[in-house]
Amino acid sequence: MSSTPAGAIRTASQLAAFEGEHNQELLARYNRSLMGVFGTPQRVLVRGTGCTVWDADGKEYLDLLGGIAVNALGHADPFLTSIVSSQLATLGHVSNFFTSPTQIALAEKLLDLARAPEGSKVFFANSGTEANEAAFKLARRNAGTPEQPRTRIIALEGAFHGRTMGALALTAKKAYREPFEPMPGGVEHIPFGDVDALRAAVDRTVSAVVLEPIQGEVGVRPLPAGYLRAAREITREAGALLILDEVQSGVGRTGSWFAFQGEVAGGERILPDAMTLAMGLGSGFPIGALVTFGAEVSGLLTAGQHGTTFGGNPVATAAALATLHSLEARGLLQNASDVGAWLRGQLAATAGVVQVRGEGLLIGFDLAEDIAPGADQAALEAGFIINAPGPRTLRLAPPLILTRGQAGSFLEALPGILAAARQAAAAEQDAASNEKVTP
Incomplete structure (x- = not known):
């Protein structure tokens, strides 16, 4: 029986991606091969650890959506990985x-x-x-x-x-x-x-x-x-x-x-x-x-x-x-309760936020303007993954391991994110107005 050559076993991400390809090339492959029920994804994510993920261009993001409330322990949790690997081997x-x-x-x-x-x-x-x-x-x-x-x-x-x-x-x-x-x-x-x-x-x-x-x-x-x-x-x-x-x-x-x-x-x-x-x-x-x-x-x-x-x-x-x-x-229910309560309180005190809802680390907050989709995109550019389920609403459902410091980095960036969303909305409105008056 032949043994497995050294280095032949690689991670699934390494096996799936062609060396040197980035978001643009991989998303083109996605659109050619996958059914379009989700539209075109925003990025190609290739690895993660804890509350952080990286895309195919090497850009880093704080994941405040957790796969939509899925990744309770974050990404690549060592204990979870070891248990799954051990069970699969058994x-x-x-x-x-x-x-x-x-x-x-x-x-x-x-x-x-x-x-x-x-x-x-x-x-x-x-x-x-x-x-x-x-x-x-x-x-x-x-x-x-x-x-x-x-x-x-x-x-x-x-x-x-x-x-x-x-x-x-x-x-x-x-x-x-x-x-x-x-x-x-x-x-x-x-x-x-x-x-x-x-x-x-x-x-x-x-x-x-x-x-x-x-x-x-x-x-x-x-x-x-x-x-x-x-x-x-x-x-x-x-x-x-x-x-x-x-x-x-x-x-x-x-x-x-x-x-x-x-x-x-x-x-x-x-x-x-x-x-x-x-x-x-x-x-x-x-x-x-x-x-x-x-x-x-x-x-x-x-x-x-x-x-x-x-x-x-x-x-x-x-x-x-x-x-x-x-x-x-790890006391993560208490962490979800404590960090979530603090985060909701800080969001409620943020200019441009008019209502905050939720419990623990399942949080929704409404904006004063219909700029949530733009804020979603501006957040991504700033290195944060969030979600806009409505024109004025943003949703957070991060891993339950989220720290107050990580949440605080988002709060510090949020005013700039909202400003960028307002600017993008104004530019879009101006472009639409110019299109209407053009003969």
Whole structure:
């Protein structure tokens, strides 16, 4: 048997990129070979460490988006890397005819962190949208009786639950849904945060109410105080399931293990019937989960009614266990709470910022002008990765290891970023005006 030649094994990034190629050349290759569902990416990122990443031109960025709340431990975390590498070298995939110690241990850990009652269960998927597909099926199984069927599912305006068909039906944005209609039926969207509207909508014909404790895609919008408590009471009285989508807000992002345990719950103990997780659970390794609370709800999905090929594989569950261990051992929930509170306070005192929302290190802030997309681009030029989910709104969801010093570097740069965005907007407006008056 021949041995591997020295130097033959290289990193995936080295294998993928041609030597000497930079952003422009690589993005041209991207546009020729990848489906354009995301448009053209802003940069080609080639490596990272902690909260810092570098692009193919060698430019450095402070990552304040974390892969959209995914990279909880930052980039290239040594412990996570060692655990994933060790597990992959031991056992990578076994199919759902078998299980593994890491799968069992992760399910037990999640139930423990959620303070789940006896009879609670976990189903592992590969992403947030897949977890929400499982939740959609769970809702369908709460079908009522032939005499009184439950055919309706309630979601909120502004909701984003994913892009596969069941999750897309729960998502509120018409532009996402309309190209693929007809959607799976029975989903209704009611006004965000309106308890009276929720009470009017939920009766014995409703199988489930699906909520994000903090809506992420519309610019980090927490449910009003008391809403989750009211939702729990209303759904329980009607026999409907309360399903919380914690894909973005869960796993320490808000300073609590799950947002329903924190301030958004009004400081009271709220236990849903189910929740979905993903994003930060594997700190970059793809994994999602549906957690059901109590034996009655957990028994709604039975053998053969749902499944997955890759979900809960040994490597993904090892990555999630390593993530949860690191979050605990390094006190990163407290860090998210402390740095997030300080950052929100500093943002609120920044000229041009009119509102700040969020919990922990899931933060949205509104600007006084419609310059958020320009600010997103100006931030990138200045070496910061952020996100503009709306014309006036910017979103931050950095790794939970973010330091106050790193956050402070962004705050120092923010006035210049906003000034550059205003200048770009004025130049664009002048160009448009000149175009109109040109014969």
